[in-house]
Amino acid sequence: MPAPDRPPLFFQHLLRLMTPFAEREPLLGDLEEMYVRLLGERGAIQARAWYGWTVARLIPAYVRSEIRWRFEMVLNYLKIVLRNIRKHKSYSLINITGLAAGLACAILIFLWTQNELSFDRFHKNAERIGLVLFKPDYADWLGNSGPGPLGPALQKDYPEIVAATRSFDAPAPLRYGGRTFNGRVRGVDPSFFRMFSFPFVRGGGKEPLADPNSIVLAESMAEKLFGTQDPLGKTVGFEWWGSWHDFRVIGVVADAPANSSLRFDYLLPFNFVTRSGMSIDNWEVSAYQTYVLIAPTASMAEVEGKIAGTMKRSLPASPYLLRLQPLTRLHLHHPQGGGPITYVTIISLIGFFILMIACINFMNLSTARSLKRAREVGLRKVVGSSRGALIRQFLMESLAFSFLASGLALVMVRLLLPSVNRIVNASLHLQFTMSQGLIIFGMTFLTGCLSGSYPALYLSKFNPLQVLKGGPTKGRGGFPLRRLLVVFQFVISIGLTVGTLTIHHQLLFMRNRDMGINREFVINFELRGDLRNNYRTVKTKLLENPDILAVSATNGSFTKRFATDKADWEGKDPVSKLVMAIHAVDYDYQKVFDLKMAEGRYFSREFPTDLTAGIIVNETAARVMGLEEPLGKKFFCPIPYASGREEWGTILGVVKDFHFRSLHNKIEPLVLAIAPGWFTDCYVRIRPANMPRTLAFIEKTFKETAPGFPFEYAFLDETIDQLYRTESQIGDLARSGTALAVFISCLGLIGLASFTAEQRTREIGIRKVLGASAAGITGLLTGEFTRWVLVANLIAWPVSYLAMRNWLRTFAYRIDLGWEVFLLSGALAFAVALLSVGFQAVRAARANPVASIKYE
Amino acid sequence: MNGLTRKEELIMLSILNLRSDAYLVAITDHLSRITGRAITLTSVHLPLTRLEKTGLIASELGEATAVRGGRRKKIYRITKAGFRALGEHKRINDALWAEYLCLSEQGG
Numbered sequence: 001m002p003a004p005d006r007p008p009l010f011f012q013h014l015l016r017l018m019t020p021f022a023e024r025e026p027l028l029g030d031l032e033e034m035y036v037r038l039l040g041e042r043g044a045i046q047a048r049a050w051y052g053w054t055v056a057r058l059i060p061a062y063v064r065s066e067i068r069w070r071f072e073m074v075l076n077y078l079k080i081v082l083r084n085i086r087k088h089k090s091y092s093l094i095n096i097t098g099l100a101a102g103l104a105c106a107i108l109i110f111l112w113t114q115n116e117l118s119f120d121r122f123h124k125n126a127e128r129i130g131l132v133l134f135k136p137d138y139a140d141w142l143g144n145s146g147p148g149p150l151g152p153a154l155q156k157d158y159p160e161i162v163a164a165t166r167s168f169d170a171p172a173p174l175r176y177g178g179r180t181f182n183g184r185v186r187g188v189d190p191s192f193f194r195m196f197s198f199p200f201v202r203g204g205g206k207e208p209l210a211d212p213n214s215i216v217l218a219e220s221m222a223e224k225l226f227g228t229q230d231p232l233g234k235t236v237g238f239e240w241w242g243s244w245h246d247f248r249v250i251g252v253v254a255d256a257p258a259n260s261s262l263r264f265d266y267l268l269p270f271n272f273v274t275r276s277g278m279s280i281d282n283w284e285v286s287a288y289q290t291y292v293l294i295a296p297t298a299s300m301a302e303v304e305g306k307i308a309g310t311m312k313r314s315l316p317a318s319p320y321l322l323r324l325q326p327l328t329r330l331h332l333h334h335p336q337g338g339g340p341i342t343y344v345t346i347i348s349l350i351g352f353f354i355l356m357i358a359c360i361n362f363m364n365l366s367t368a369r370s371l372k373r374a375r376e377v378g379l380r381k382v383v384g385s386s387r388g389a390l391i392r393q394f395l396m397e398s399l400a401f402s403f404l405a406s407g408l409a410l411v412m413v414r415l416l417l418p419s420v421n422r423i424v425n426a427s428l429h430l431q432f433t434m435s436q437g438l439i440i441f442g443m444t445f446l447t448g449c450l451s452g453s454y455p456a457l458y459l460s461k462f463n464p465l466q467v468l469k470g471g472p473t474k475g476r477g478g479f480p481l482r483r484l485l486v487v488f489q490f491v492i493s494i495g496l497t498v499g500t501l502t503i504h505h506q507l508l509f510m511r512n513r514d515m516g517i518n519r520e521f522v523i524n525f526e527l528r529g530d531l532r533n534n535y536r537t538v539k540t541k542l543l544e545n546p547d548i549l550a551v552s553a554t555n556g557s558f559t560k561r562f563a564t565d566k567a568d569w570e571g572k573d574p575v576s577k578l579v580m581a582i583h584a585v586d587y588d589y590q591k592v593f594d595l596k597m598a599e600g601r602y603f604s605r606e607f608p609t610d611l612t613a614g615i616i617v618n619e620t621a622a623r624v625m626g627l628e629e630p631l632g633k634k635f636f637c638p639i640p641y642a643s644g645r646e647e648w649g650t651i652l653g654v655v656k657d658f659h660f661r662s663l664h665n666k667i668e669p670l671v672l673a674i675a676p677g678w679f680t681d682c683y684v685r686i687r688p689a690n691m692p693r694t695l696a697f698i699e700k701t702f703k704e705t706a707p708g709f710p711f712e713y714a715f716l717d718e719t720i721d722q723l724y725r726t727e728s729q730i731g732d733l734a735r736s737g738t739a740l741a742v743f744i745s746c747l748g749l750i751g752l753a754s755f756t757a758e759q760r761t762r763e764i765g766i767r768k769v770l771g772a773s774a775a776g777i778t779g780l781l782t783g784e785f786t787r788w789v790l791v792a793n794l795i796a797w798p799v800s801y802l803a804m805r806n807w808l809r810t811f812a813y814r815i816d817l818g819w820e821v822f823l824l825s826g827a828l829a830f831a832v833a834l835l836s837v838g839f840q841a842v843r844a845a846r847a848n849p850v851a852s853i854k855y856e
Numbered sequence: 857m858n859g860l861t862r863k864e865e866l867i868m869l870s871i872l873n874l875r876s877d878a879y880l881v882a883i884t885d886h887l888s889r890i891t892g893r894a895i896t897l898t899s900v901h902l903p904l905t906r907l908e909k910t911g912l913i914a915s916e917l918g919e920a921t922a923v924r925g926g927r928r929k930k931i932y933r934i935t936k937a938g939f940r941a942l943g944e945h946k947r948i949n950d951a952l953w954a955e956y957l958c959l960s961e962q963g964g
Contacts, residue, residue, distance in 0.1 A: 006925065026917065027901070030880040034897055036923045054898060180902030 007035045008048055017061040017588040018055075020135040041767045044271070054600055077396045080376075084397075088369070091751065095365050098747040099405035102358025103447060104412035105740050107440055109351030109421055111413075111428045114436075116344050119331035121196040125293055127761075129161075130300055130324035132290040136565070137319040138577035142335040144289050146311075146323075147278030151189065151290045153314065158306060160298040166270050166280075167262075167289040173528060173709060174266060175237035175244070176225045180529075180708035185809055187272050194264065195293045199695030203232045203251030206758035209269045215247035221265040222252045238268070241276040258427055262379075283315040290326070294458050300324055319577070329470045338810070343730050350737045353492045355447060357741055362451035362484045363749035367482060368755045370459045374467040378783070381464035394414045398452025399445070405702050406444040423732045425725075448648070454481070456632070483788055486752070489745045490792030490829055491799070496738040497825035498800035499807075502817065506808065509815045510724055516658025518594035521691075521715035527553060529706035531733040535679060541701050547687040547694040550591035553679035555584040558660060558719055560680075567671065568636040569625055580621060580669045581660070582639055584678035593658070594686045600631045600653025603674055611642040613649040613820065617659045621669030630654055640677045649673065662723035663813040685715070742829070746836045749785060753837040757781060757844035762843055765852030774845040780839035782834060789833045793826040800825075860941055862910075864903050866891075868942055871913060871932050879918065880904065886934040904932065912938035 012028065031051065036801040038047040041763075042330045083815045085092040120126055132150065151164040190207045193200075200208075201219060208216055217238060222231045230299055231249045238245045247268065256263055270288075271280060279285045294303045302322040310316040325335050332341040380390060413430055428435075438814055531538060539551045556561055587593070590602045598619050603610045615635045622630045636648045657667045686694045699711045721728075757764070766775055801817060808814040860868070870886045871878040880901060888895045907913045918929040934942070 023930075025927050026930030027877065029920070029924035030897065030901075030927060032925045032927065033881045033883075033923050035922075054896075057898060717932075 001390070003415075004440065005036065005039060007032055007051045011052050011480045014760055015055045018058055041086050041264045056147055065755065072115065073393075074396065076399065078392045080393075080496045080586065081400045088732075090310070091369065092339075094432075094751045095362055096401060096405050098361045098425070098744045099358050099402060099447065100408035100412060101405050101740055101744055102662055103444065106355040106443060107349045107409060107430075107738065108416065108428075109347055110439065110443070111430070112420070112424055112426070113348050113351075115259060115426055115428055116332060117341070120327050121256055122259065123327065125195060125197070128296065129195055129327040130292050130294065130303070130371070130451050131327065131330060132292065132307075133323040133325050134286070134320040134438045135323055136577070137321075138565075139579060140336070141579075142323060143286075144335075145285055145286045147283045147315075147746040149283055149314070150310070151288075151292075154290070154292055154307060154310060155191075155647050157310070158303070160295050160303045160306065161292045162295050163195050163293040163610055165189040165192040165291050167192070167197060167291060168273050168287065169264060171526065173239050174221065174225060174706060175239070176234065177222050178708065179225070180239075180710070181221070182364050182528075182710055182712060183550045184263060185266055185268055185272075186264035187268045187270040188260070189270050190319055191293075192267070192291075195291060198253045198256065200225050200251050202230075202254050204253075205250060206447035208265065212249055212271055214250040214269065216253055216267040217249060217253045218255045218265050218267075219252055220255050221384050222249075238272075240272070242274075242530065245272075245275060251634045259331075261327075265692035283318070286696065291327070291844050300326055304722035309393075323734070340726065343726065345735075347730070349735055350734065350741075353743065354737060354741050355443075357489045357492055357744050357748075358445055359451035360489050361744060363454045364429070364482055364748055364750045365487055366394075366398065366452070367458050367754070368456035368752055370455060373459065374462055375655070377459055377462045378464040378763065380460075382468065387460045391456045394456035394459055395449060395452045398455065398709070401449035402444050402448030402451065402834075406440070406447075410440075415563060424729055428677070452805050466794075478781065482752075486748070486785075487788050487792045487795070488834070489748060491788050491796045493738070493741045493745050493828045494792055494825050495800040495803070496734065496741050498796065498821055499804060500734045500738045501733070501825060502808070502815075503727065503734055504803045505815050505821070506811065507727055507731055509726075510811075510813070511721065513659075513663060513813065516595070516656060517722075519720055520715045521688055522592060522685050523695070523699075523713050524681055524685055524716055524719060525702065525711065525713040527679055531682075531702065531706045531709075532679060534705050535676070535682075538682075538701060538705050542684065542698065545694065545697050547690050548608045548698070549685040549687060550588045551682065552586050552588040552686050553676070553682050555582070555585075555675075556590060556681045558716070561661065562678075563668075564638055566638050570634040571627070572625070578624060578669065580637070580671050582637060583660070583670060583672050584639060584675035585672050586674055586676070586679075589683075592657075592683045595658060598654045598656045600651070602653055602655070603672075609650075610652065613641070613647060615649040615651050616655055616672040617651060618655050618667070618670040618672075620667050621671065622654050624669050627651075635671075637671050638671060639671075639673050639675045639834040644677065644678055649820050662720075664811055668814040671693060712801075740830055746832055748837045749833055750811050750840060753781070753785065753840040754782075757840050761844070761847070761852045764847070765849040768845075768849040769853070774842070776843035778838065778841045781844060782837050785833055786830065789826075789830050797826070798824050834837055860945060861903070863899075864912075865942070865945055867900060868934060868938060870909065871934055872942075873885070876931065878932045880939065907938075908932070910956055911935060912941055919936055 001005055015031070016024055031054065035047050035051050035523065078374055105265040131144055132146055133144050134146055135142050147314065148166060151166040151450070152160050165188050167186060167188050169184060171182065172185045173180050174184050175181075190210050193204075193247070200216075202222075203216075208214070214284070215229060215238070225231065225236065226234065231252060234249050235246050236249060238247050253267070270510045273287075274280055278287060280288070292303075294300065303379070307322050307324070310322055323335070325333075332344060333339045357363070377390060380393075385393075410430070417428060417430065432597060451725060464854055485655065527535060535553055539553075540550050542548050562584075563579050565577050565579045567580045583589075585723040587603050587604070587605060590597075595602070600616075602616065603614050607614070615637065617625070617630065627633055630651050631653070634648050635651050636646075638646050640646055641649070655670075655672065659667060662670070684698060695713075701711070702711045761782075767780075768779060770775075801822070804817055808817065867883060868889060870883050870890075873884055880897060883904075884895055884900045887900070899936055904913070908915060912935060913932045915930050915936050915964055919924050920930040922929045925947045
């Protein structure tokens with residue numbers, strides 16, 4: 001507490017704030033005199049209370065008058081804003097359009113980012129759910145497939161784990177009343193419903209799916225199967241590995257929202273997988289995901305530390321340590337690090353930069369034009385406006401602009417949303433919820449403040465005496481910040497162009513790279529229902545059509561990955577571990593994909609032993625196994641041959657390396673074997689001619705063998721394209737963003753250039769009279785701007801080089817960053833700048849000097 | 857001319873009496889003493905401002921004293937217009953009193 005013989009400091013400040021300057025000193029003195037007297041008469045406490053109370057009583061009156069006058073001034077400011085807009089239509093149009101485009105882009109990106117970040121957060125327990133990951137001793141990857149007994153064991157052994165559910169999902173059809181629909185099944189334990197928030201809209205019960213013959217449908221699946229009928233208690237057929245099983249509907253849950261990583265059309269009791277012979281109580285069979293719900297008091301890291309060794313305790317030979325990935329990180333973060341979060345960050349940054357460019361435009365145009373308003377500022381100052389009031393006025397003005405712009409931006413967003421949704425493959429929509437509205441409002445407000453701050457500070461600094469005398473308001477030069485801002489704008493534009501071009505080149509590269517296979521005119525469909533059992537018959541039937549060149553079944557290469565670490569071979573170092581991909585194939589696999597052999601031969605019907613002991617590896621496998629002479633070597637791979645047994649086989653041939661996964665990944669060692677038990681997909685090579693007829697023929701054959709199933713097929717080249725969907729989305733977004741950035745930068749340049757030209761009207765006139773040519777004057781006016789763009793190039797190149805080099809590192813197969821991309825981006829920026837400035841410059845240069853000298 | 861309120865009249869009379877030391881605290885003290893009631897600073901300050909705005913009183917900054925934290929006083933004085941207004945009030949008051957006293961003399 002300060003010395004008690006002086007009044008409370010806080011209230012002194014308050015009083016000082018509330019009283020006009022002339023009144024301030026005597027009033028403070030009067031109050032202090034009274035205070036000192038009370039201090040003597042009644043003591044410090046009462047005196048202080050009196051002082052505080054006296055000051056506090058002044059507040060309401062002060063606030064009232066303050067509001068009244070502020071309001072009057074705001075009305076006046078708004079009036080001036082409207083007059084200015086009307087008076088300078090083209091300038092206002094450029095300013096508002098630029099700002100609106102920037103804001104619209106920022107709002108769209110905000111909607112998208114919000115959607116991405118909201119993934120899986122709708123679960124009530126989202127923060128407490130984790131997915132168990134498996135980290136082998138011998139390699140650096142993390143998998144999420146684990147053994148069946150793990151979930152129950154975790155729940156039993158650790159009090160911190162409140163609940164656990166195993167999960168297995170696969171595509172499989174449902175049938176009711178003779179109609180069959182494809183869908184995605186997910187087998188789960190009953191605790192699934194306690195852990196995740198997928199609410200029942202019908203039925204349910206205490207312990208859903210505890211009955212091994214029950215099924216829970218998602219709302220949309222129930223509607224497809226039953227229409228308006230009540231599905232509860234009905235029996236539906238479920239097809240699993242070639243045979244049909246009956247399940248009774250016990251409930252319907254709401255569809256998983258679009259921002260859920262867990263997707264399903266219907267849920268079955270987890271043990272349904274045993275119907276195809278899969279084991280759920282063997283610690284050695286890894287095929288299932290395990291989700292755990294931890295206690296509210298426990299932390300993920302702590303639980304992760306405790307459970308890490310569970311696998312090794314139950315199965316001493318197991319190479320796996322356990323990790324936990326929080327559910328909320330499932331969508332955006334790869335467990336090893338990185339993941340789509342990188343793209344979310346990049347796109348958000350692009351949005352931020354575009355908004356920055358728009359703000360910079362606004363600043364530049366306002367400060368440039370400010371010289372015209374110097375007199376207004378001078379006059380306001382003379383009649384008593386304080387600098388603070390002027391700053392408020394100009395901020396108000398930019399806020400008015402930004403809110404006008406945000407209105408326009410919302411309209412743009414409304415119009416653009418459908419096409420943006422198509423690009424990013426989502427269902428974003430503008431909803432005026434409290435939080436969204438607030439953020440958009442805040443964004444607009446900040447934009448207004450940010451873009452108005454510099455002009456406000458700059459304009460309010462004018463010396464009234466000088467400007468009212470019509471003294472020199474410096475036209476050009478003297479303002480390095482404005483140049484800096486233009487340079488910054490172009491740095492961003494050029495950087496974005498480099499990025500867009502690089503992404504485009506990499507995409508082209510991936511699409512056109514020779515993958516070692518012929519991917520054209522190959523179609524793929526899943527082997528469903530009786531198709532799997534009757535595969536041989538179907539194949540024979542299909543091959544009767546002369547337009548069908550080859551048919552082969554496999555276990556879904558390109559879209560699914562099967563790998564093992566249990567391969568063994570003659571001369572293998574017993575401690576080394578090697579992960580190898582497995583493709584189950586048949587005799588015509590080579591023909592369908594046009595595979596080339598490096599050594600030896602492909603499987604052939606002439607050698608019956610190929611069926612029971614034939615093995616083919618790829619070049620990479622032969623190399624990493626360290627086999628100098630791979631042919632004839634004994635090889636073991638846990639895959640059931642046609643005989644149904646897993647046995648040692650013999651390497652018959654080495655196939656040339658081909659890409660069977662996306663180009664993000666290096667070619668892995670691969671084993672091929674004839675294993676009909678594993679077939680899930682059928683690939684058919686057709687002749688380019690008569691394609692519609694051939695497709696119809698395949699469909700007919702499919703329907704005859706598997707009646708009631710919808711025929712869904714895909715072309716292989718499209719399937720491969722899908723592997724790069726994220727990149728192509730980012731490419732599309734980056735392209736639009738870049739176009740927008742360049743567009744806004746241009747608007748700014750046009751505004752600035754026309755302003756400069758106007759400022760120098762007289763100078764240009766005099767130069768012309770003295771004999772300057774139109775070309776010379778155009779050069780004079782454009783020279784300045786082009787210099788800035790050159791500087792921007794020098795800054796943008798190294799920055800974007802580093803950024804793009806990092807991005808390209810995420811691909812195992814990538815393009816080299818050539819200088820052409822940089823040169824092209826720079827030239828593009830240069831051309832665009834020259835065009836937008838040049839137009840204004842030529843107009844100024846061709847004006848009649850007589851008119852321009854009279855000007856002002 | 858608008859009439860003065862009772863309070864305004866009292867304040868102005870007080871300023872007259874205090875002569876060259878008529879500032880806010882002194883006026884408040886003086887009025888409290890004469891009326892025998894506690895009068896607050898704020899209830900005096902507001903009429904003072906009003907009177908100054910209407911031009912009936914004027915002010916200038918006086919000397920600073922230590923008890924005021926080294927701040928100067930605002931000394932009020934009555935303007936010509938103020939004198940006229942006060943005189944008008946006094947004339948009306950006197951006339952009314954005179955008439956009443958006259959009547960009671962006759963009646964008594």
